[in-house]
Amino acid sequence: MDCYTLTVNGEVREIAGDEATPLVFVLRNDLDLIGAKLGCGLEQCGACAVLVDGEATLCCNRPAGEFAGKQITTVEALSEDTEGAAVQVAFIAEGAAQCGYCTAGLVVAATALLKKTPKPDRQEIASGLEDHLCRCGSHARVIRAIERASETLAHV
Ligand code: FES
Numbered sequence: 760m761d762c763y764t765l766t767v768n769g770e771v772r773e774i775a776g777d778e779a780t781p782l783v784f785v786l787r788n789d790l791d792l793i794g795a796k797l798g799c800g801l802e803q804c805g806a807c808a809v810l811v812d813g814e815a816t817l818c819c820n821r822p823a824g825e826f827a828g829k830q831i832t833t834v835e836a837l838s839e840d841t842e843g844a845a846v847q848v849a850f851i852a853e854g855a856a857q858c859g860y861c862t863a864g865l866v867v868a869a870t871a872l873l874k875k876t877p878k879p880d881r882q883e884i885a886s887g888l889e890d891h892l893c894r895c896g897s898h899a900r901v902i903r904a905i906e907r908a909s910e911t912l913a914h915v
């Protein structure tokens with residue numbers, strides 16, 4: 760059995776298992792970090808997004824071993840992050856979720872977007888969310904939440 764380490768939410772974690780296992784399964788099954796969801800498993804829905812070295816990254820179809828040496832941040836740690844916390848408060852204020860299955864991935868994507876582009880326009884928000892599907896149709900509220908988070912951050 761392989762043994763390798765991953766850095767997740769600032770901690771080095773030992774993983775015993777096949778390095779070829781997609782990261783989302785390692786996060787959920789080995790590390791009990793169940794915020795990232797398994798949706799399509801084909802990098803087509805965005806439910807599994809995590810930050811990897813600050814970039815929103817889909818992790819349902821890439822071997823966990825590929826992420827060794829990188830900083831992986833899951834939605835569970837984003838309340839400690841300036842942009843991540845503002846995004847979460849704004850999602851709640853705008854009611855930007857329905858069933859919630861896509862929400863962790865969208866929060867991750869919105870956090871990455873606001874780190875790079877603190878005052879995104881509608882086109883930049885759409886581009887930042889292009890990997891993310893929401894079958895419940897919450898996108899209009901998600902866009903408002905990102906605009907609200909951007910406003911909040913401008914006053915921090
Ligand atoms: S579960 Fe990863 S993109 Fe759908």
Ligand code: FES
Nearest residue numbers: 857858859893895
């Ligand atoms: S809130 Fe249900 S899939 Fe987005």
